[in-house]
Amino acid sequence: MHWVNAIVMLIMITSGWGIYDDDVIIRGFHFSQFWRLGDWAAWSLNWHFAGMWFLTINGLIYLIYGFVSGRLREKLLPIRPAEVVQTVVDTLHFKIAHEDITVYNAVQKLLYIVVIFAGVAQVVTGLAIWKPIQFSGLVSLLGGFQTARVLHFAGMAVIVGFLIVHVALALLVPKTLWAMVAGGPCLKPRGRAEGNPAT
């Protein structure tokens, strides 16, 4: 599920860059052909409107499962500001060894919550710019059609920022990579990790 999501997100982002180039939002800034999915606008759109189904269905399954099973609550809450500061300081000192990878540190929790919200925001702003008349109420709430475009782009920037940090950290703590493929160590029912973390 993680990898389906990763591929679909990459499809959405790179095809989105192709669509962006058709009328740039930041004047003077565009994505060169190398970074775009789709030879030109028509195909970027087709990739984007195909990927959106996989993204939302996969995302919904993840969120519903996460809420219903309590997994999201256990792994992502609570977040204490003092912990966040401490983790950032540790990371900057390269103390990123992660003994028990099933427990997320405060920064991880924060970033995962941010990216989940950003993903949801992308779907909402995406719907607004896809059907601005049928969903005109939503467009008004977002501040208008062009504002919704800007928000959709900003959400992408947040997700790309997350991806850069996420990939960099995963590469720096390689045992997380295996967990992403195999699903991580088994957790006992109450969420207390007693299995050996993957080495």
Add this chain to the structure above:
Amino acid sequence: MKSPFRPDEVPDASLLDDHRSLIRSLERRGLIRGGLSLGALVMLTGCDVKRPESVESALLAISRLNDSVQALLFDPNKLAPTYPASMILRPPKFNAYYDVMDVKPVNGATWRLGLSGLVADKRPWTLQDLQALPQISIVIKHICVEGWSYIGGWTGTPLRTFLERVGADLRAKYVAFKTADDYPSSIDMASALHPQTLLATKYGGETLADPFGYPVRLRMATKLGYKNPKWITAIEVTNSYPGGYWESRGFPWFAGI
């Protein structure tokens, strides 16, 4: 006459020989109308000829699925937001599949609107005939698939009024348009009957200027810009899918907003 603005580089015609089989398969899929020609070549140089057809077909199949979803989402009674006339952009933004110097102005006096298909009265219409129909004005947002938008004001007769007047079969699926700039286009009947769908003859209260579709263009509030053909010369009501210029090049057909 070659436009003086046309760039010097044109595609090498020998490309046609290399990709004959691909052209044939594209023709079979109905993506290119017309046979082996430089027109097909222009589109071909736009296609990545090494992209697996299976990926393309899958994407197009999902695009058609999305068309059905959009048709379900379309509320025929929902009106697009309107704006004050002071917000009308004058002149509006020009766009076409060519730049403005290639616009071919139409002679309004000799122009006729032809009719075909599931229509009881197929007599052609003059511009005066059209202007004699009841007219309404709307100030709405034009949204282009590229992403830009502007607020414009159009005056014309609702397409529904026109279709009723010519005895069109309103249960048919499609309304198709032919234009003076070889830009075929078609829409679903539900959108054609929407109250804000017009055969527009005026912009901002004045007769449509040449670059903006004189004498008549389609103006819808519920579809992207490329679904609104300019310089209309004929209308057909039909049950067979008519397609369109950009649809042949991979763009979605329903294109509802």
Add this chain to the structure above:
Amino acid sequence: MVRRNMSGVRSMRMRSICGALVIVASAAHAQSTTPGGMPPPPGMSLAESAAMRFPQPVRVGDLPGRDVLRPVESQDVLGHVRQLVRDSKGQIMVVIDFGGFFGFGSRPIAVPVDAMVLVGQDMEVVAFTPEQLRRFPTFSPSGTTPIADDAIIKVGLAKPSH
């Protein structure tokens, strides 16, 4: 929604992901017979080339503040319209606050209106490159007369560039 650079099929790079998807980065190609915002052909006067672009009436007072863009996909902002004036020969000139960074460090230059086009809510300079514009002398109002806000002038059009 069109591409510039009509050229033959060039070499491409292919990457396989999960064995099933193929992402291709191929060279840009053309869909349009004439790309948007091309400069006048060599030898043609500005007035002639502007006349070929179906000039449309526009209210002078609507123009100040508009972005002046470079006719390319990235839509670089060259400056903003400051005002419209007639020079000593009666030619209509667009005074642009050119260059600078978010309004700082720009200088006014006067560009003939026939060198420019309207693209929706923006304008573009089609007859001069940014490098050429950089060599334009700084605008000096002497010998020029401002044009009234309610005056209507004609400016040529272009389709979006990308």
